[in-house]
Amino acid sequence: MKNLKNKILQEFLNSDIKIVSQEKLEQYIEYCIYNDQKHRIKGKTAYHHILPKSLFGDYKNLKENPWNGTHLVYSDHYYAHWLLTEAIDDYDMLYAFVKMHKQDIGNGRIIKEDLIPADEFALIVEKQTKEHIILLTKEFIDKDGKVTSIAKEAGKKMTKTRNKEYLNEDGEITTSYKEGHIRMAKTRTTKVIDYKGDETSIQMNATKKAKNTILKEFIDKDGNITSIAKEAGKKCSLTKLKSGKFYDVYYKDAIMYKCIPRKDVVAISDSLLKTSQNKPLGYTQRAKISMNYRKTMHLIGLYIKETNNPLLS
Numbered sequence: 511m512k513n514l515k516n517k518i519l520q521e522f523l524n525s526d527i528k529i530v531s532q533e534k535l536e537q538y539i540e541y542c543i544y545n546d547q548k549h550r551i552k553g554k555t556a557y558h559h560i561l562p563k564s565l566f567g568d569y570k571n572l573k574e575n576p577w578n579g580t581h582l583v584y585s586d587h588y589y590a591h592w593l594l595t596e597a598i599d600d601y602d603m604l605y606a607f608v609k610m611h612k613q614d615i616g617n618g619r620i621i622k623e624d625l626i627p628a629d630e631f632a633l634i635v636e637k638q639t640k641e642h643i644i645l646l647t648k649e650f651i652d653k654d655g656k657v658t659s660i661a662k663e664a665g666k667k668m669t670k671t672r673n674k675e676y677l678n679e680d681g682e683i684t685t686s687y688k689e690g691h692i693r694m695a696k697t698r699t700t701k702v703i704d705y706k707g708d709e710t711s712i713q714m715n716a717t718k719k720a721k722n723t724i725l726k727e728f729i730d731k732d733g734n735i736t737s738i739a740k741e742a743g744k745k746c747s748l749t750k751l752k753s754g755k756f757y758d759v760y761y762k763d764a765i766m767y768k769c770i771p772r773k774d775v776v777a778i779s780d781s782l783l784k785t786s787q788n789k790p791l792g793y794t795q796r797a798k799i800s801m802n803y804r805k806t807m808h809l810i811g812l813y814i815k816e817t818n819n820p821l822l823s
Contacts, residue, residue: 514577515539518560527565528599535597542590547581556587562594564602584619592626595634601645604638752821757814760787769817778812785813 518539522529529535542560550557558580563570572579582590591607611631614620625631646661672687698713710718724738757775759767759782767778775782785791791812 511543514543521561521566530599531597534593538590538593538597541593542580545582545586547583550581555581555583558582558587558590562603584614585624588614588620588624601641604634604641608635608638756817756819758817759812759814761811766812769820775814782812782814787813
C-alpha cells in the first residue's frame with residue numbers, strides 16, 4: 511500500500527495540477543486504496559480512477575493500469591470525489607462532484623445521510639460557478655485572429671442555428687426561432703376543458719391553476735390561517751422594511767414617534783418626508799390647507815430625522 515500511495519502521490523506532485531492541500535491529497539489516495547473492494551459488486555460499486563482520467567490520460571486505461579483503479583461502494587466513491595476537490599484546484603473535479611452530489615441522491619446510489627453538510631456543498635457550488643464564469647468569459651484568439659471567448663462563440667452558434675432558414679412542410683421559408691414561437695403560441699391557445707367543465711385554453715387553465723394554488727388557504731405552524739400569496743406578501747413587506755429607511759418624528763425637541771418606517775411616516779402625512787428641523791410640517795399655506803382638509807391640524811410643527819434601521823442591527 512505504501513509503495514502504491516507514493517507512486518500515485520508522485521504522479522500528482524510531478525504534474526502541473528495545482529495542489530491546495532497535500533495532506534488532503536494523501537488522505538484521498540489512502541482512502542481510495544484502503545476502501546477498495548477488489549472487484550465489482552453489481553449495483554453497489556463504481557470503478558474509480560485514482561489518478562483522474564481527464565488529468566492523466568496516460569493511465570486512463572484501467573486494464574493496462576489496474577493499479578490506478580479502485581472499486582468503491584457508492585458512498586465511498588462520493589466521499590473520494592469530495593476529498594479530491596479539497597485536495598486540488600481543478601474545475602473538472604468540481605463539476606464532477608457537484609454533478610455526482612445531485613445525481614447520486616436522485617438515483618438512490620447514496621442516501622441523505624451520506625451527503626456532506628449543506629453549507630460546505632454551497633461553498634463548493636459557489637466556487638464552481640465562479641470558475642465556470644471565468645472559463646466561459648476567458649478570451650482567446652480564434653483561427654481568424656479575432657479575440658473571442660467560449661461564451662461569445664456559443665452565443666454566435668446559437669444565433670446562427672436559430673436564424674438558419676429552411677422550408678417548412680407548407681413550403682414556406684422559416685427559421686427554428688420563428689417556428690418555436692408559432693408552436694408556443696399554438697400550444698397556449700389550444701382549447702381544453704377545465705375542472706368545472708368549461709372550455710378554456712391551456713394558458714388560461716394554467717393561470718387559473720396557479721391562482722388557485724397561491725390563494726388556497728392552509729394552517730401555518732402557529733395555527734394561523736394563511737396562503738402562499740399571503741406569506742409571499744409578508745416576505746415582500748419584510749424585505750422592503752429591511753431595505754427601507756426609518757425615522758424619528760419630532761415636535762420641537764420632543765420625539766413624538768420613535769423609529770418608524772417610511773410607510774408609517776407617509777401615513778401621518780405625505781408631506782412629512784420633505785420637512786426638516788428648520789422647516790417643520792404645516793408652516794406653508796399649502797400644507798395648512800391640505801391638513802385642514804384632512805382634519806390633521808395637530809401635525810403642524812412636526813419634522814423628522816432619519817435613524818438606524820432596527821431590522822439591520
